[in-house]
Amino acid sequence: MSVHADPNELVTEEDWARHRREMFIGLPPGLEGKDLPDVLLEHQKELLQATALYNLVVTDKSRRVGATWGVGADAVLTAGSARTEGGMDVLYLGYNLDMAREFIDCCGMWARAFAPACSEVQEFLFVEQGEKGEEKAIKAFRITFASGFEITALSSKPRSLRGRQGYVILDEFAFHDDAEELLKAAMALLIWGGKVLVISTHNGVDNPFNQLIEDIRAGKRPGKVVRVTFDDALHNGLYQRVCLKTGKEWSPESEATWRAGIYKTYGAGADEELRCIPSQSAGSYLPRTLIQARMHEHIPVIRWKSPAGFVDWPEGLRIEEVRDFCDEQLKPLLARLDPRLRSCLGQDFGRTGDLSVIHPMQIRADLSRITPFLLELRDVPFESQKQILFYIIDELPRFSHAALDATGNGAFLAEVCRQKCGPAKVTEVKLSTTWYLLNMPKLKAAFEDGTIELPLDDDVMTDYRAVQMTKGIAKVPDNARSVGVDGFERHGDAAPAGALAIFASEQDSGEVGAGTTGAQRPSSGVMDDYAGGFGTIDSRADLSDFTRM
Known part of the structure; x- marks a missing residue:
């Protein structure tokens, strides 16, 4: 089964169960849904591969798909390594103290699994300057390693990063009180070889988190975006891992029922919370003044x-x-x-x-x-x-x-x-x-x-003004119609x-004519669906697609 549909076209419970059954056709009896030899799921691996290759990585993700848990392994391996092997301090900032404690506990679990020489989780008072220059003591958590580096988990304050250096993890970035200033503070650490990982679900199309993603996709910032929807995580074995932890028996039907229940629970918020589609803002994607500034009489x-x-x-x-x-x-x-x-x-x-x-x-x-x-x-x-x-x-x-x-x-x-x-x-x-x-x-x-x-x-202006944010995607809506100077209908063409x-x-x-022969380009089934096999676009399928099938 392969679904390449519009995000508005919902996948039914029966569709999902059939898709998951087809995935396991040909496996030996008894292995359906139980062969989980890898510690990390595919989307967690993809995220860690990105942090190994890029200094700035952003992941827009569904709720509760284990992204932060996987990143805990990355944090321990980074802080536990020698400087010559890429080791550095790891600084984690969630938007509240509970997130900080949860992450440091996760890192403690990974540290015990990897068995590097490290301390137990320590609770301490981190002294920082307040807005008026006064000293303030805030609760923080850390794990120190024999490498000389440490993982420190703080609450969300941009000034917490001043004078620090290392690998910064900004968790649920879209929900921080001062996200723009926090990102500025984090970017400074890149100057001396640090890394920045920004993790979040969406919180509106105009949020600094979505703007950061747009900048990277537009090539205005160097970096990598890793997208993980709820269905991506399910496809990679999320529910199988849930069953493994809770002792439940996995089946395509039980997964489909569980999936349907999760979507029903989120209701109207499912697009943003599960499908990684930021909620819309009003107005055109391109302001009239910006379009007109690029228009010329001689064309x-x-x-x-x-x-x-x-x-x-x-x-x-x-x-x-x-x-x-x-x-x-x-x-x-x-x-x-x-x-x-x-x-x-x-x-x-x-x-x-x-x-x-x-x-x-x-x-x-x-x-x-x-x-x-x-x-x-x-x-x-x-x-x-x-x-x-x-x-x-x-x-x-x-x-x-x-x-x-x-x-x-x-x-x-x-x-x-x-x-x-x-x-x-x-x-x-x-x-x-x-x-x-x-x-x-x-x-x-x-x-x-x-x-x-x-x-x-004027007709060209109207066409570009017709571009709107639809389910978090900038496009000309299907119902966007206008009448041109020739008296005929236009559709933002x-x-x-x-x-x-x-x-x-x-x-x-x-x-053409410069000595090239137009050699055959590589093709993949997913790529052919929208780009003629030309491997220049990220191979992830449509936002609501079942990928890697």
């Missing part, structure tokens, strides 16, 4: 609607009509492009109801992007769209990549373009929630950094085209 919008009955014209006449349009409307604009710059494009596909929008770009040496024009096609047959797209690609200097909407009918155009240019030059993008999750922050960052240009056009163009501009795939 034209070319709009072409095929003549009445065009789809039934003889093939030769259709080809000639399209060629005349391209030569008259597009060729002069394409001829003005800088031959020294690399070119790319994105296309949001539409056939009858929605527009097809083609957004070409050139990339300057400073990585800002030039938009020579925007092309809108309405009610243009498939073969004619192919002719227009190929015309543009053939005229683009140093063409490097095209990212094409392969959702629904767009799959045809994306596929023939891939066949023309080679798989290294074309990404067939199925516009899933995961694609939006990973790429809309990059579009927003381009607006904020001033590295995107748009035509000064220019905005996905711009996001696809930004995506295309970031692909490192060489250039």
Whole structure:
């Protein structure tokens, strides 16, 4: 069973039980749900692998999936190691003293399991400066190791980190009273080789925690985001581990019933608490003033609607009509492009109801992007769209990549373009929630950094203003409709085209005619569902998907 659905489409209890039964088909009798040789579950391993490779790691997680418990092992191994082996002090900050005590007890358990020379858990008074410079004593906990390092668990105060150095763990960061200042204080430890791990469930889309995640996904901060939903953890064996601890008998049916009960308990809060979807805020994703600041009068919008009955014209006449349009409307604009710059494009596909929008770009040496024009096609047959797209690609200097909407009918155009240019030059993008999750922050960052240009056009403004936060994902909602200057309906079509163009501009795939042959790209079943097999996107499936099946 494989489910690739919208987050709004709930997985039933029967669906989950069937999925879990299918996972164990082929195992020897009696091993179903009982083969748990690893101490850490897969999502806990993934988190520890990330902290080993990155100085800044952020995990947005479901409630009670064991993330902090797994991190306790990382803390003990770090503090118990010699400096030459990467050892350092570990500083844990939860938002209250109970969290601090729970974490230090967890570390004590791991310390006994790993058997390094260490002290028992110590309770002591940590002296810090108050807001007015006075000295204050707060309760804290620690474990010291023969390595000379220690794990210290404190309550949430940014000034607790002043003068300290090591590996900082900020737990349930979204719920700290002064999260922004706490993050600033933690970042200072990176200067001298420290590490920062930020763990939390979500607490609203405008919370500093979600903003941090957006910054990393947009490439504005270096780091790694590890996402763990409740269903991810279940898939990795969370309920089996619960049964192992409580002595209950595991079965697909009992897990499905337990899962359904947990979701029912959280009710309307399940999206944020279990599915890692921050609660929405009101308003458009991109402010009007920000969009208008990136608009320029010199960039034209070319709009072409095929003549009445065009789809039934003889093939030769259709080809000639399209060629005349391209030569008259597009060729002069394409001829003005800088031959020294690399070119790319994105296309949001539409056939009858929605527009097809083609957004070409050139990339300057400073990585800002030039938009020579925007092309809108309405009610243009498939073969004619192919002719227009190929015309543009053939005229683009140093063409490097095209990212094409392969959702629904767009799959045809994306596929023939891939066949023309080679798989290294074309990404067939199925516009899933995961694609939006990973790429809309990059579009927003381009607006904020001033590295995107748009035509000064009211319809284009309306399209970008249509992007809203839906279940924590920035996208054009299904019901977002407007009427353009031509009197026809629009569905925010220019905005996905711009996001696809930004995506295309970031692909490192060489250039047509520059000695590359478009070698076949690796493909995985999950990746093919939304990116044409191009391994540039995190392989985690859709937010509500059953992953790794």
